[in-house]
Amino acid sequence: MPTSIIPATLRDLSYIAANLRPEDRAEIDCQLDGWSPALLALTALQGFAYVAELDGNPEAGFGAAEQRSGLWIAWSWGTRRMKRCVPEITRFFRAVLGPQVAARGAWRVEARAFAENELALRWLDRLGATRRCRLAGYGRNGEDFFLYDWTRTSNLGESWNHVSLSETAGTEAAAAGADCAGQGRAGAGSGTSR
Template identity: 80%
Template structure:
């Protein structure tokens, strides 16, 4: 299995968005009233955006976009094979994304996750984000979210070894039940 992190394209992000894993589809559905894979891809291209590719197939998109001077929003979503990409995404987050955002003058980077998305919550914690608060009824149908952030004072002190446990367990769990990527039988991936 070959993993590559490459600059995002509209084509790759649209493919990923059309084949989202159920957790990511649920999170996006309750934040956007009307969306399509192409629209989600266009929104994602508004800042730094990369794609994690497994064996030549785009499986996850991630990045960050500036909301206003000093405030950035981090995002990620993918197909059912995204879990296999977590180690590479995490390494890229620490080696490239964090330094790029910091170099652009970020004071704060935020991420929101659906409260029911336990994998995302654990991964954000292991990426060094601080869980700040519950956002009751943040979703358009009353779904609860959690707000996480990294601030300039704290993001350079996250150990890469802190993230290893979530990556390994996520990759192992996904590997046991995932077939070939690329099936377009349903929009849920």
């Protein structure tokens, strides 16, 4: 089953959001009041947003959005078939998304994960993120989360941290090709992060 990464569209993200795997639905439910698949999809389109397709069907959305100068929030969520897309998303994160964000001057990229979402916690570790702290009572009903980050000065893991600004000049041009919709120009936005 081939997995491909494409620029996100409202249609694809809405489909994924309407068919979330239980772990992602629980994580989103305890962070957002009164959300809908369309609203989650619209929010996710801020910044860089991508979709992982499995056999041509959208199964996972992921990306990063700038919160303020130098601070970005990474996010991802998907359907029950998302697990099959994780290897390709991981490769894309390291090869394209991380360098894209670094090229935009990010000093810090944060992700928050529901403390009970073991898959997300393991994946963030594999992506080279640093677990900073437990966010006790972060969820609407007192659920605990963990805060992860990547920083430009960190020496942990194989991630965008090791890409200098001078090296990203060519990467930004390559990423623009993967970013046909001109994403990343919208400015600040928020997304459910992982």
